[in-house]
Amino acid sequence: MLWYLGRRLLQVIPVFLGATLLLYALVFLRPGDPVNALGGERGLPEAVQDEIRARYNLDQPFLVQYLLFLRGVFTLDFGVDFRGREILDVMAGAFPVTFQLALMALAIEAIFGVGFGLVAGMRKGGWFDGSVLVMSLFVIAVPTFVIGFVAQLGLGVRLGWFPVTAGRDPDFYSLLMPAIVLGAVSFAYVLRLTRTSVAENLSADYVRTARAKGLQRSQVTGRHVLRNSLIPVVTFLGADLGNLMAGAIVTEGIFNINGVGGTLYDAIVRGENVTVVSLTTVLVLVYIAANLLVDLLYAALDPRIRYA
Amino acid sequence: MTTQFPVTDGSEVPAGETRRLDQPLLEIRDLQVSFTTAVGVVQAVRGANLTVYPGQAVAIVGESGSGKSTLAHAVIDLLPGTGKIAGGSIVFDGRELVGLARTEIEDLRGRDIGLVPQDPMSNLNPVWRIGAQIEEALKANGFQGSRAERRERVAGLLAEAGLPDAQRRARQYPHEFSGGMRQRSLIAIGLAARPKLLIADEPPSALDVTVQRQILDHLEVLTQELGTAVLFITHDLGLAAERAEHLAVMFKGRVVESGPARQILSDPQHPYTKRLVASAPSLASRRIQVAHEQGEESDELLAPHAGEEPVREPDVVAVRNLTKVFQIRGARPGASTDFTAVDDVTFELKRGSTLALVGESGSGKSTAANMVLGLLDPTSGTVEFDGVDVATLSTKELFAFRRRIQPVFQNPYGSLDPQFSIYRSIEEPLRLHKVGGARQREARVRELLDMVSLPQSTMRRFPNELSGGQRQRIAIARALALKPDVVVLDEAVSALDVLVQAQILELLGDLQDELGLSYLFITHDLAVVRQIADSVVVMQTGKVVEHASTDEVFDHPREQYTRDLLAAIPGARLEGAELAG
Numbered sequence: 001m002l003w004y005l006g007r008r009l010l011q012v013i014p015v016f017l018g019a020t021l022l023l024y025a026l027v028f029l030r031p032g033d034p035v036n037a038l039g040g041e042r043g044l045p046e047a048v049q050d051e052i053r054a055r056y057n058l059d060q061p062f063l064v065q066y067l068l069f070l071r072g073v074f075t076l077d078f079g080v081d082f083r084g085r086e087i088l089d090v091m092a093g094a095f096p097v098t099f100q101l102a103l104m105a106l107a108i109e110a111i112f113g114v115g116f117g118l119v120a121g122m123r124k125g126g127w128f129d130g131s132v133l134v135m136s137l138f139v140i141a142v143p144t145f146v147i148g149f150v151a152q153l154g155l156g157v158r159l160g161w162f163p164v165t166a167g168r169d170p171d172f173y174s175l176l177m178p179a180i181v182l183g184a185v186s187f188a189y190v191l192r193l194t195r196t197s198v199a200e201n202l203s204a205d206y207v208r209t210a211r212a213k214g215l216q217r218s219q220v221t222g223r224h225v226l227r228n229s230l231i232p233v234v235t236f237l238g239a240d241l242g243n244l245m246a247g248a249i250v251t252e253g254i255f256n257i258n259g260v261g262g263t264l265y266d267a268i269v270r271g272e273n274v275t276v277v278s279l280t281t282v283l284v285l286v287y288i289a290a291n292l293l294v295d296l297l298y299a300a301l302d303p304r305i306r307y308a
Numbered sequence: 309m310t311t312q313f314p315v316t317d318g319s320e321v322p323a324g325e326t327r328r329l330d331q332p333l334l335e336i337r338d339l340q341v342s343f344t345t346a347v348g349v350v351q352a353v354r355g356a357n358l359t360v361y362p363g364q365a366v367a368i369v370g371e372s373g374s375g376k377s378t379l380a381h382a383v384i385d386l387l388p389g390t391g392k393i394a395g396g397s398i399v400f401d402g403r404e405l406v407g408l409a410r411t412e413i414e415d416l417r418g419r420d421i422g423l424v425p426q427d428p429m430s431n432l433n434p435v436w437r438i439g440a441q442i443e444e445a446l447k448a449n450g451f452q453g454s455r456a457e458r459r460e461r462v463a464g465l466l467a468e469a470g471l472p473d474a475q476r477r478a479r480q481y482p483h484e485f486s487g488g489m490r491q492r493s494l495i496a497i498g499l500a501a502r503p504k505l506l507i508a509d510e511p512p513s514a515l516d517v518t519v520q521r522q523i524l525d526h527l528e529v530l531t532q533e534l535g536t537a538v539l540f541i542t543h544d545l546g547l548a549a550e551r552a553e554h555l556a557v558m559f560k561g562r563v564v565e566s567g568p569a570r571q572i573l574s575d576p577q578h579p580y581t582k583r584l585v586a587s588a589p590s591l592a593s594r595r596i597q598v599a600h601e602q603g604e605e606s607d608e609l610l611a612p613h614a615g616e617e618p619v620r621e622p623d624v625v626a627v628r629n630l631t632k633v634f635q636i637r638g639a640r641p642g643a644s645t646d647f648t649a650v651d652d653v654t655f656e657l658k659r660g661s662t663l664a665l666v667g668e669s670g671s672g673k674s675t676a677a678n679m680v681l682g683l684l685d686p687t688s689g690t691v692e693f694d695g696v697d698v699a700t701l702s703t704k705e706l707f708a709f710r711r712r713i714q715p716v717f718q719n720p721y722g723s724l725d726p727q728f729s730i731y732r733s734i735e736e737p738l739r740l741h742k743v744g745g746a747r748q749r750e751a752r753v754r755e756l757l758d759m760v761s762l763p764q765s766t767m768r769r770f771p772n773e774l775s776g777g778q779r780q781r782i783a784i785a786r787a788l789a790l791k792p793d794v795v796v797l798d799e800a801v802s803a804l805d806v807l808v809q810a811q812i813l814e815l816l817g818d819l820q821d822e823l824g825l826s827y828l829f830i831t832h833d834l835a836v837v838r839q840i841a842d843s844v845v846v847m848q849t850g851k852v853v854e855h856a857s858t859d860e861v862f863d864h865p866r867e868q869y870t871r872d873l874l875a876a877i878p879g880a881r882l883e884g885a886e887l888a889g
Contacts, residue, residue, distance in 0.1 A: 205430040208386055212425070213445040213497060214418025217410070223444070224433050303481045304434055 008292050012285075019284045020073075020277060024066045027273040034271025038082060056082075056274075069274060073281070081272045090263060090275060091282065098252070098259035101175055102244040105183030110237055113187045117194025117233075118226060124199045133195075136188035144247075148181045148254040165256040178255040182248055186240050193236055197229035204228070231301050238294025242287035331402065333505055333537050334360040334383065339396035341375070341382050341561075343389065352378040354561040355396065360505065360537050365528075367540035367552035367569070369584070371805035372776075375561040376541050377426075380507050383539075384421050385413045401504065419449040422503035422536075424527075426510040428490035432482040438493050439478030442466065442500055449501035469496040470526045487669075488519040495527060499534070506531060509541045511551075516668035516832060517876035524551060543805055545584055546835075547878035549573050557581045587810035622695065623656035624793055624826050625680060625713075630654070630689035632675050649675040651850035652689070657794065662820065662827040664841035664858070666834060666873070672850040673830050677796050680828060681715055682706060694793070711741055714787035718799035720779035724771040730782055731767035737789045756785040759822075760815060777808035781815070788819070796828045801836060813839050835877050838862055846870050 035052050038044060044052075053059045056079070057068055072078050078087035120129040139147070155177060156164035162177040201207060202225060210224045249261025260279060267275035299305045341353035353375040360366045370376040381387050383398055383405065398405040401420065405413070417423075425431040432441060442462045451458065459478070466474035469492040482490055498506055511524060528551065531538050542548050548555055549569040556566035557578065564578040576582045632650040650672040657663045665673045678684040680691055682698050691698045693709060701709055714737075717723040724733055731753055738749045754764045760781040771779055780800065787795050797816070801809045817840065819825060829841055837844055837858065844861045846854040846869065854867045865871045 203388065205425060205427060206433040208388075209423070209425050209431045209494070209497070210433070210444070211386055211414075212384060212417055212423035214414055214416070214448040214501065215444060216414055216448070219444075219448065223436070227435055228433065302435055304483045 005296075008295070012288055015288060016281070016285070020070070020281050021066060023277045023280050024069060024273070025062070027271075027276050028062050028065070030271070032271065034082075034273075037271065052082075069277065072274075073278075078278050079274055081267070081275050082270060087275050087278055091278060094258065094260045094263040094279070095282065097170065097175075097257060098245055098248050098261065101179055101182060101248055101251070101257065101259060102241060104172075104175055104179035105186070105244050106237060106241055108179055109183040109187035109190050109240070110233075113190025114194050114230070114233060117191040118198055118221075118229075120191070121195040121198025121229070122202065122221065122225075124195070124202075129195070132191065136191050139184050139188040144181065144185060144250050145254060147184055148178075148251055151177055151181050152254060167256055168258060170257060175257075178251050178257060181254070182244060182251045186236075186244070190233060190236060194229060194233050197232055198225055201225050201229050227301065231298065234297050234301060235294055238290050238297070241290040242283065245286060246283050331362070332359045332399075333362045333364075333401060334358070334539070335397075335399040336379070336383070337397045337399070339379065339382060339398060340394040341378050341387065341391060342394045343391050345390070351394075352391070352561055353382065356558070356561070356563045358556050358563060358566070360539055362504065363532075363535045363537050364554060365531070365538045365540065365552040366554045366556065367542055367548035368556045368558055368563075369542055369545055369548045370558035371543055371807060374558040376558045377509055379558070380509060380539060380541050383507065384417050384423060385410075386417075386423075418445055418503065419501045420503050420505065422498035422501070422506045424491075424494050424498040424506060424508045424511065428487050428494055428515070431494055432485075432490055434482050437479055437481055438466070438485065439463075442478070442493070442497055445497050445500040451501070465496040465500055466493065468530065469493065469499070470523070471496075487515050488523060491515060491519075491523055492526075495523070495530075499530065499536070502534060503536065505537045505539060507539045507541070511540060511542065511547075517834070517878075518668065518872055520878075521876040544878050545573075545806070550878055557584065583807060587807050622659065623692075624659045624694060625657040625828065626692040626695075627653060627655050627676070627680065628690050628692070630676060630679060630691065631687050632672075632679060632684065633687045648850050650679070650686075653845075653847070653850075653852050655845045655852065655855060657826050657828055658842075659793070659826055660820070660824045661842040662829055662840055664829045664831060664837040664844045665847060666831060666837055666844055667847035668832055668873075670849070671847040673847050674798055676847070677715075677798055677828060677830050681713060681796055682709060707741075711737075711790045712792050713794040713796065714790065714792040715796045715798060716780070716783045716787045716800045718802055720776050720783055720803060721771075723783055724779055724786075726771050728771075729767065730769050730771070730774075733771075733782060734767070734786045734789055737786065741790060743790070752789065753785075756789055759788065759819065760785045775808075776804055777812060780804060780808075780812055784812075784815070784819070788823070788825075791823075792825070794826045794828060796830070798830045799832070800829075802831060802833060809836070816840060833877075834862075834873055846873070 035049050035056075035058060036043065038052070050059070057065055060068070076088065078091075080086055081090065116132055120132045123129055152164060155161050163174040166174045166178060207220060207224050210220045215223075245260060248257075248259055249265060251257070252259045252261040260283070264276065264279050267279065336356060336358040339353055339356045340351065343350045343352055356375070356379055358366070358368070358379070368376040368379065378387065378391065381391075382393055383400070385405070385408070387393075393406050396406070400416070405416070408416075432438070439459070439462045442465055443458050446458055446461060451461065453461065462478050463474040466477055471477050471489060471492050477485075477489070482493075485493065498508075508527070511520075511527065515523070524547075527538070530536075538552070540548060540552050549572070552569055554566070555569045555572045556563045557572065557580065558564065559578070559580045565572060565576065565581045572581060573585060576585045630650055630653045631648065634647045634649055635644045636647050653672075653676055655663065655665075665676060667673045675684065679686050682691070685699070693713065698706075698709065728736070731750075734753045734756055735749050738744065738752060743749065744752065753767055757764050757766055762778065762781055762785075766774070766778070766782075771782070774782065783800075784795075800816075801812050804812060813836065816827065820827060827840070829837070831837060841858045843857045844854070845852055846861065846867070848869050854861060854865065854870050856866075861870060862874070865874060
């Protein structure tokens, strides 16, 4: 197990280097000159532009810029953006709220997706199963921004159940509606995955054996059907945490949340390469960590999986 | 119920059964079970009757689809899918079970009626420890006691089922157990709450014969000690007759004949039972020589008699000192252990004859066959085909070599591509090897279907529309498409019901005579070997332990292991007893 963990952690190094190099190359190759664009329509004098380029090392060749960025990462000194803010502060401002939002969405989709999926799978072909399937198809088919605006208008403005926007330093309650919107699509997937998995497991031989032992139906469901059915669901949920964080951009926009999505968008528009790469690198690391966690959870759920 | 033949069951007391209490433990009367499918209602059990007395061992015999498992599952309300009891009654211990509420049935399961399910590989939940799965059965059936007492009881049950070191074993997971150990765990679960009736569904048919024998012996002793009645469900007449006093033969959802085991074996009444008794492979059966006998006279001119120096037919396949070592990944990187799957194996396959490669699972017989087929490279040793070392063949020559040696695999459900029509499956090798044009290939496919006695219209159908026996015929037709010299039959009849098995074996015998084929026949079933093989190679843990002609092996086995294998064939004891009597 420790061997496995060690190996997986070692794998982070090449993934980190590869991802940052690729990202850096991509933003470097972008057309347009961000420094020139800083001046707006009138433009900046040549000398000022050179001065800015020198300050941000933008006059250096690509590889040197990249290595300087790496040095910054390892010394935790990412430098400042064009507006003079520390990039580290920018990240510290953006990540916590997005992380909270993503975790809330993950919890919502896990709890409701597994719950609904379990009931639907147990009564496959029944009215609950049918209506839940149609509902999930609807959620998958309708784009997130539509769901977001409709929820905002309906639940927020008309009914007044939830705050319409989250704003600065949002609390749990004001993030609730955005989290539901963010988790809606994945909720539909989790529901369908659980449903199929449960229906499949219900006809497994060991479930019949469990019933033949004289176990009550609830015991059979809880101990023998649910645990075995969760294995594929956990894989999906783990991979989804990364998607939720990166995909929050639309939801954050609708509900006016100052998270990673908005910050990243601004940085891309302004051409602040270092900010873009820094934010994305953290997302990559979150992705890797989530996947590692899933693999460990996997082993806990299924004793047949042993890492060596 | 429409019975043309006498159905003797509990109501008439046949002679020779002394262990009989007055009240039947289980009495099934005119039971009807139906399944609702897309095409309508299918009757799986149509008016079955069965009686089991306390402490009695009864076996239901029938081929797959006869409704025997459905009947047994109906008793404890574990019918799969849309299965429903449509009529009749099931009285257990004086209580009507049909129409009982779910909670009442739940109380009954485990406590009064235990189940030992069929496949030990799929019937234990892979994510729970063995001990927890037994403990569950105790708790569900009202075992009063502390945690420690439960643990102790679990270990006791496992030990009772014949698992050594039970305390430690209880903490392990199913995947750490062999098939035999899992089967024992399932027996421990089935008997945990000391039921009055134990339903044993296809008892260890998935296991090796020697293991199967040990487990059945153990089960017999155990149930006798506890006074448990046992209801065996099996397709194996020999096993049924050996393990049960009373047999009920099921055919198409009906119990067509029932009575004391010996009586049914010696004097079957119903035509189906007669066919079943006649085609059950056993030690007494001889080599299938239907066509052989017809051609014997002309053969005599060519073939020398025993004792004379035989005219040397060159061996079509010669295997010399074949060894295969697999590296098994160790616990940490770089660490690996060697596992010798095939160890210094030598044998020859004579042209036009059948060589049986016999052994239990893990004996290396399939690995050896894969090397003969050229699908696996040997670690050392050689496989010579027609005098040429297969290892020295170039890619092109290897392609040509594959035409001359063809496999038929065990699972007729898995070895045909479900997306391919039968025509496409059989035609594929012809197309691959660029044999003839489209019209000639179609003619060849028709010819092949004739050869395996299937209607030519079969070629437009798909595998899922065919039965297991029909599929295996298709697999044989596919193997014969390229007119090979050698056919490797890897457990080719093991998955089939006895009657179908007998038909396929006969077909193989005919084809061999007609086409001069040589068979390498891989099996764990010695009873089949006697029917088809000329010589036998017995393998154990990768080594050849015995290599002789079939008659020699059966009549004068030299090695203890061979004797164990022979003794473990279900029904062997029975025949022995009959010979002695």
